[in-house]
Amino acid sequence: MDPFSAEGELLTLHNAFHQGLYSTVISFPISSLSASNQTTARILQLRARILSGEAVAILNEFELASADVEGSVELQAVKAFAQYITGDTEEAVAKVEELIKESKDNETVQVLGGMVLVREGRLEEAVEVLKGHQGCLEALSLMVYIRLSQNRTDLAIKEVTAAKKWAQDSMLVNLAESWVGLRQGAEKYQQSYYVYEELAQAPISSSAQTLTGQAIAELHLGRLEEAEVALKMALEKDPNFPEALVAMVVHNVLAGKETEDVMSTLQTAAPSHIFLQDLKAKSDLFDQAASKYSPKVAA
Incomplete structure (x- = not known):
């Protein structure tokens, strides 16, 4: 069953996550879900906690449950993402590369691995990871984000158009189409x-x-x-x-x-927001250019 369809029991949880309603996701009673969906729901809850500022707490919890983490590709991907968010980027990137090599078809690895690669500026590598998805709307939306970041609106449109053929009226696809629309004008x-x-x-x-x-x-x-x-x-x-x-x-x-x-x-x-980084880079370039010129005072 498509979890994003009207009948999918994960629909409410996914929509809340992508709307930024992280407290709703965290408090969601996952025990009420079927066993096959509880792992996906737990991963979403962990990610919501990371995005709510609890990355360090999650890493501490994982230390106490290391056997469970090592036995789950999804939890290893979440751990790497949490490490990256807390600034342990070198180890996180190394783990992501390992997971991609060994479990490139896993959706959690694709999405979280793709996010880490994007943050590292390795956009084409992220595309290679994400394009192997099998109907994962989050991977699709990240692909659209990457194409817009590359100023390839044409490729972003192509991704959205293809997704609309199989994703029904998904909120995530509608949002991705809106991102593209804001670029098209x-x-x-x-x-x-x-x-x-x-x-x-x-x-x-x-x-x-x-x-x-x-x-x-x-x-x-x-x-x-x-x-x-x-x-x-x-x-x-x-x-x-x-x-x-x-x-x-x-x-x-x-x-x-x-x-x-x-x-x-x-x-x-x-x-460390990208806006501040970009602003600083442009300011530094301006100062560098300005330093080549000395003021001249007319006599």
Whole structure:
């Protein structure tokens, strides 16, 4: 049975995870699921805890249950991902490479391994891992993300178009199509906005993540006031949500407002965020270029 179909008992759990409703995922009673789905549900719960800031706690738990971890490819992948998040990148990458070599058909290895490779900037290697998936929507969405990161909108469109033929009306595919729409522009901005608005405004799916998605679509549409409202709502739900903070920085620049306070919060909440890294790299390049010129004072 397709876990993402209307009848799939993992549908609610998957949707909550991809909407950023991690507390809902963590508290989900997995004992109520069929035995065949309990492992998948546990992996999602562990990942939700990692993304909620509990990576160190999970690694400590794994130390006490090392035999169980070593006996499970999925748990080994989760451990490597947690290690990477905590900064133990060298060991994590080595373990990911080992898991990919030995268990490249395992969906958890594909997705978490792909995520680590993406964070390492090894995009084409990640694509090679992910393209072996057998109907895994999360692998598909990560492929779309990579193609957009490479400015290959054409390939991202191809991935989404192919997925829509077999994935029914999956929320994850709709979101991936919205990412592509925000890159394509024009009338696609409005289409993407509708997807995010539906999620962000429904009590069951409203989260810092979905509200930020709505705000980003609003920014593309030039609706600065509406975007600000959505971002403030997102930050009320999670004051340290990095993507909302980044979007608020962008909003404030466009609106001619100060950015110092938001930037300070972002630097504290996510000091290694790609936005900050990219900003520093560009600033360093500017300083390097400026250093070649000396000011001339007219007599």
